[in-house]
Amino acid sequence: MQPLSLPPRLLMGPGPINCYPRVLSAMSTQLVGQYDPTMTSYMNEVMELYRRVFNTQNQQTFLIDGTSRAGIEAALVSCLEPGDKVLIPIFGRFGHLLAEIAERADAEVHTIEVPWGEVFDPQQIEDAIKKVQPKLLAIVQGDTSTTMFQPLEELGDICRAHDVLFYTDATASIGGNPLEVDAWKIDAVSVGLQKCLGGPSGSAPITLSDRFVSCVRKRAHVEAGIRDAHHQGSSGMRIRSNYFDLPMIMDYWGDERLNHHTEAATMLFGSRECAIQLLSEGQDAVIQRHQLAGNAMLQGVIALGLQPFGDLKHKMSNVVGVHIPDNVDGEQIRHDLLNIFNIEIGTSFGPLKGKVWRIGTMGYNARQDAVLHTLQSLETVLRRAGFALPAGAAVDAAMSVYAGEK
Template identity: 50%
Template sequence: MSISIPLHIPARTIMTPGPVEVDPRVRHAMSHTILGQFDPAFTDLMNQTMGLLREVLQTKNHWAFPVDGTSRAGIEAMLCSLIEEDDKVLIPCFGRFGYLLKEIAERCGADVSTIECEWGKVFEPDTIMDELKKIKPKLIVMVHGDTSTGRMQPLKEIGQYCRQNDILLVVDAVATVGGTDVKTDDWFIDGLITGTQKCLSVPSGMAPLTYNNRIEKIILERKSIEQGLISDPSQVNKKKRIRSNYFDLSQLQDYWSPARLNHHTEATSMLYGLYEGLRLIVEEGLENRFKRHQLNEKALVAGIKAMGLSLFGDPQYKLPTVTCINIPEEVNGDQVRSQLLEEFGIEIASSFGPLSGKIWRIGTMGYSCQKRNILFTLSALEAILIQEGVRIYRGEALQAALSVYKKDQESESLKKNIT
């Protein structure tokens, strides 16, 4: 009988656009004893988690709960519960993840139209609104922050237009919630999905989402068909069944309601982690959390530029939680990433499609978004590039980043003195 090797997990500093380092307090929360899913202590935790989600997602929606599974599980739950066969759906694509939304919508039977823009840019709201006028879709599905290009799409004007014209707006905010402002209600977002593994600093495995009564109306109509409550055959023909059992939001909301439908066995430890992750965000305060992400992004960008490297993409619409760097022509980008991992235990990312091998992506998300990680990553990247013979400005990166932090400290001290 062979003896198995003991589990060994190497120490890592994860500076990718997800997953990110998990807050130690979240890891501690996840180690608590298991409760039964209908234990009053557990159902009370479910209710508290819904309340925290409303705060973090900045919504008054009644329905705000996680779907068990990765972020894509939440997206599939939302789309397969909303989309009926041949529904017109518009999906603007400004990076890889727009195309993922397209694939999921098509599998749900939608008549999908897409518009595209150059990777590294986003859409002017008028471009999208013109397309909405032309297509007149039932819904538009959009990525808020696309990590493949490091860009963030403005949404408020688009949301206003959709609400005025009775079009549903569904948003993939996986890379933005908890790291930058996402105003579900103020931006007229009907359905929003995020994930635990990015700015929430919880392990991958849950997809929190929220939706309003406009979406709930459609879900309940489809539920009526499933339960045979519509007797008029002509009405039944106009509606299609929700094709998934597991991702059926009508059943999931019953599970999260006082009815406690026995839909599935809740991922107990993951819910502990989500609760604690959300609690820490509320404790820090949304504005303070966003400022922290902006400060560390600013220090990272200053260091990268001072080193002599250039950034990819339109700076006006840069995603605050992801920084994309053009890989110098004289270096192998994957080799640099491998050396960072092997020599320093730091992980950064490459990208996809037309950007594969052309840019590095450094994530500054959640618990990973802290001063020591920024300084460590800049110093390690500089060391590797020097070793690879890349001509950079030696010693400038850390000085530039430290100057950003020093100015911020002086500014905060001044504010305290004034008050």
């Protein structure tokens, strides 16, 4: 029962990453009661801050108390009744996750797939929508398993034209890549803090359009024990999860303040700082910082003689996949980076397991010094493992990017 003592890791994997200091500080704030006017006023402020993060006017913008997949599950199980059709284009592990969550909700799940390392053309998605005629299109914006970034700009119009609701999981991409919820006509988006927003896992910001809210409101049922005589059950099938029942969560965050869970205040304080960090630095500036760091890392690994993974035109700014060279023990390299240099990079899942490293440049760590330390250290451990490479080239390439020369 010793005091908590953790090594000063530089987290350059696909997330979680180091938190911004202001986020950590806020998380040691003493609590107030859940209905204290100062607490509900911060809840309202968090809603407003995340409207700005999501670039939306959606009234229903709040936090789900859980990790990012809690936000996904809340959106899908509140929307999809058993037998409802959902179309899920899959381009990596987190597309499979959407399908799996929808299957468990007993939705009729239709998937289309592209090989890992590619994204979809909007036409492919529209063709599938015409064929399937789903209630919902659910797609990941950025899938860290492949580093790919799916363009969403055209999908909103396609969905509206076919009267389809449009959900996206933007956990991996938000803050480091553009996301325009209203302009792109996305009906529901959920995210997490632990990537480019620079916070810890454990809170899932979510935003819902009026169309999406109408859909889930049809299934509203106030729980027994707090139900008053004036609460009428709705006509729709009751949502299978109490915890993820969006209408009840909306009534907790709304003026009704109907008790549901007890808001995880510490996570709310952290979420608030993540949003303030992004908005006070400026979304465009933060995205540019991620692009610069991501490009510097990409040019650095290329200069080392390593081959980046996937379609680089559609890579997220904040993570790059790197083919592990033949004759190099990928796990030993990761082990040495961690144990000698206190730097973490990522391994991979599924078809890329053991074949690709994933190196992130996210949030607080989308910084030149973090990029350079990582490249230098990677160079050193590869060199000492017997891999021939041009000395100093990685750092030079990255510094050229920062100097505007690449």
